[in-house]
Amino acid sequence: MRICHVSRGACPRILKLAYVQKKAGHEIHWVGYTPPSYQTTLPFKYFHQAQEIRFGGIGKTIGELNDKVDIFHVHTHLFDTEILDHVRAAAKKKVVWDRHDNAAYQSDAPMLCPTEAFGGTVYKTYVPRDWWPRAKDPEYDMVIATGLSSVESHFRYWLPVFKTFKEAGIRIRCYTNSIIPDHYSEYAEMNGPIDVVDLLQEMSKARFGLCGTLNKGPIIDDAHPNKLYEYIAAGIPVVCLGKDMAMSKVVEFYKLGAVIEKAEDIVSALEYIETNGIRENVVENRARFIMDSQEPIVMNFYKKVLYG
Secondary structure: OEEEEEOOOOOHHHHHHHHHHHHOOOEEEEEEOOOOOOOOOOOOOEEEEOOOHHHOOHHHHHHHHOOOOOEEEEEEOOOOOHHHHHHHHHOOOEEEEEEOOOOOOOOOOOEEEOOHHHOOEEOOOOEOHHHOOOOOOOOEEEEEEOOOOOOHHHHHHHHHHHHHHHHOOOOEEEEOOOOOOHHHHHOOEEEOOOOHHHHHHHHOOEEEEEEEOOOOOHHHHOOOOHHHHHHHHHOOOEEEEOOOOHHHHHHHHOOOEEEEOOHHHHHHHHHHHHHOOHHHHHHHHHHHOEHHHOHHHHHHHHHHHHHO
8 A cells, every 4th residue: 555644743653654554565655854863763765855734835745646546644743733634625536534642633634543532443653573672781871762851841840850769860861853942961960862672772771760750640651652662562560650541551461660749759660670570571472562563553544544
């Protein structure tokens, strides 16, 4: 099948899906902004640049592709919803909507999503089996791949968490694609974004990865974040902040790490992880969470949309 992914940027969810689709023999196109220079894993046969996505300029690009693809797969984040409208206006082929986040935007387009809460066809953002790094002995304590930012509410929440972890002797390494203030550098080694496959390699060197938040809400409660499954693919235990969330239930059910309700519990969480063989259990169970298993779900969804 000739599949055209459309998005503002090449986020990990798109890259993981496109990789397994290409591996399965499908022809993959991508319409979007020029990818950042650090992102070298780009599993697309054709890249079509569309720098004016927000202003309707994408319509011309979509029109030129109508005879070259079988289906358009539009990915939207919280503020990207106008892309879907522009593509549907220009496309003569079927369009499906991949709703990455809990945006207030609504549409009658056939919907794929990462969580049952949205009501569409669910596929999880697992990691392709080919991307697994070789398991390693830990070189540092905690890795967090997150959208830390200069937004005051972000560092007002995260700084006390980081401070508590530092006081407990936790060495933190962060990877973020956001512009970040200097506030964090006192508590963590801050790094810019790197290619997703390289990130998995770096994750594999940590004692554990951090996900979740104690500031719970509808978006967080139902989230299946990229980093949760990236930590698992890297073979490292997960510490999840906050109970009774979709991600914490995965961690607890499969015994992939520890769930804590306050940052001060980090020491006991690590003791639990290290005395119960959790790292070994993650490595043994990560085959449950491979993107290769999700490709048939998406392809069957396409066929239903195309052929009924």
